[in-house]
Amino acid sequence: MESPSRAHRRRKEARPAELIAAALKLFVEHGFAATRLDDVASAAGVTKGTLYLYFDSKETLFRAVIEQNILPLIARAEDSVAHHDGTAAELLRGLLLDWWSLVGETEAGGVLKLMVTEARNFPDVAVYYNEAVVERAKRLVSQVLDLGIARGEFRRVDHEMAFHAIFSPAMMLIIWRYSIGACCGQNIDPAHFMDFSFDLTLNGLKT
Amino acid sequence: MESPSRAHRRRKEARPAELIAAALKLFVEHGFAATRLDDVASAAGVTKGTLYLYFDSKETLFRAVIEQNILPLIARAEDSVAHHDGTAAELLRGLLLDWWSLVGETEAGGVLKLMVTEARNFPDVAVYYNEAVVERAKRLVSQVLDLGIARGEFRRVDHEMAFHAIFSPAMMLIIWRYSIGACCGQNIDPAHFMDFSFDLTLNGLKT
Amino acid sequence: MESPSRAHRRRKEARPAELIAAALKLFVEHGFAATRLDDVASAAGVTKGTLYLYFDSKETLFRAVIEQNILPLIARAEDSVAHHDGTAAELLRGLLLDWWSLVGETEAGGVLKLMVTEARNFPDVAVYYNEAVVERAKRLVSQVLDLGIARGEFRRVDHEMAFHAIFSPAMMLIIWRYSIGACCGQNIDPAHFMDFSFDLTLNGLKT
């Protein structure tokens, strides 16, 4: 049993995270402009006024939503490569599957869809997202490709092209799930699809 | 030189198309909710009131935007397969490149991005889009895969999976271009990328 | 057979009257503010633009509607008394029945309801109506009452009170018919009611 003030404090500290989680869900579902702060607040179990205790404005909340969901992603992504070994092909597969479990199976997937939706309305956030997430992933892939080529596993391919080719199926899967797929119940089995498409791609990469 | 009433009439007939074009551009850029009708109207060279001569409401305009940009797509898509021959691989490449020139290089690309953005806000439109565009494309691909398998060109693959794997790069390319790509100038050469990713995929399909 | 230009001219001369008739009907039904000029015009078989050839503004049309429907009323009302003879009671009954056939059974009834509805929005028109119609009727009644009292038929009554008492049933009948009665199908037989209520009143007036 804890003192009431402790429970209170814990509550208070949890508030921003609860609000961000509620906001992410609704922003992903309806878009930034079409989401009412009233709905965000009540989804987090508080009232609109409370929201303003923690965020200066709707836009501030949006930025917090992106940032809070990207930061842990970055933290865990970097050591993904370091912790793998084996062939370049195995490394690449590990990289993609890690990315999937980090992005495809968490809230970070929603963030991807949200960025696609709102990029033009918040170009600076888009640039940040691109550098913090996309370019970082690209660099990881590039390293693995270099390794694979050096080891004679892979053909000499354009790294940029290869990166997009490798990640497109996973990204499409995410975006689809949060948009048209959510309305049509056409749900693909992710694990199966990830295997399938990676095999296709890998085949193409091999010497 | 034409009679004045003709010019008048012509103007009136052109208006809806002009408004739809302006609306598409802005809806794709900012999303439905964040787009002001004032801006749509002035982008079409008229005032807000005029817009209401042709569309009952903002939502009606949205539906018209989708429909008007999909109808010609459907019309031209169907005979795409019929007009090709050669190996199944050539047929498939032709199909994808046709789709690209129909969707990737026209306004229909914007519609795809718009549907991804607004699907959850207009689920019935999303269902319509899925059936009119996606499922139709899926059926075409399926036919070609059947042919390729029958001819011994392709492995026996899950058609659903293969469809998504084949189209993901192209779809991703489009969505990227209208969102994050528009903010970061990271523009991939489409023709090159289409070739690259299709080769990868085709490699994986072959027996 | 007449020349086309003649027919045209006739048409042209009829226009204002047709527009006024259409406007009266709709103003009475929905009120001035809730009536769209578009509807007035199309009820008269023309377009909105045409309306402005004959009337400067919506308000001008309103004033014309009142005036055009009152003028003939006044013209015919005045000689109503002159053309009657017999007892004061017979004269009074004649007056009321004449008023009924002039107002209750023509468009002028609608004007009464319209004036009740719009008086506060057009006070000057209300004043005009009161003087041109109500006060005029009051004076006629007053003359007959004087006659009746002089001849010993009627009690010495307050003319103002008597006037309102005599006309209230007829006015109520009209107003009811154009408002709540039109929605509830509770229609009273006018002729019967006029007889009934006048007999009641006359009984009360008699010595």
Add this chain to the structure above:
Amino acid sequence: MESPSRAHRRRKEARPAELIAAALKLFVEHGFAATRLDDVASAAGVTKGTLYLYFDSKETLFRAVIEQNILPLIARAEDSVAHHDGTAAELLRGLLLDWWSLVGETEAGGVLKLMVTEARNFPDVAVYYNEAVVERAKRLVSQVLDLGIARGEFRRVDHEMAFHAIFSPAMMLIIWRYSIGACCGQNIDPAHFMDFSFDLTLNGLKT
């Protein structure tokens, strides 16, 4: 002195009534369509936005105005007959004077004028009003007439006709006061007129 939250709460509870009162005044004066919500709000000492905290739309406000002003009327009307005794004539006079003090001398009079004005635009409200107010009054009158006839006080008259004849002067008085009368200062003394017209009518009813 009360706690702040109480005052707050009290304020909130008073708001709808204040808005309804302001709306009634303006609707009666200008009609529904010609009344701006801006004006209603500022007449109630708040801004437009506040109005929407309590009413969904202008139409909802209209319906609330009617309902809130009719409900107390009905509550108090029914026991009017029960609490009277004496001759049928005295009962009838009591009924009419009670109605006058309930309708003629309160906001309910404005509602009558408003219903006359807006019946055709809100037919369902008109039907409700007719049944809740008019038909109810008619039934009361009918009972008294039956009594009077049974006791040999009254002639055998058509109840429907008699009802309208009895109430017309009072209704006309109300409608007049809120319309043309408000513009012409021709104000009749209500008490005097009620006596006068009722005497006339009663005379006519007697055997």
Add this chain to the structure above:
DNA sequence: GATGAATGAGGTTTCATTCAT
């Protein structure tokens, strides 16, 4: 810290009015 009543700027929508044809 939390509330929720209140605000007012800004959006959608309507419609009286104009004017080129």
Add this chain to the structure above:
DNA sequence: AATGAATGAAACCTCATTCAT
């Protein structure tokens, strides 16, 4: 004389933001 496309002011309505309690 008549049209009807176009306008823009003004209405209804929404919702991010504020603030007294």
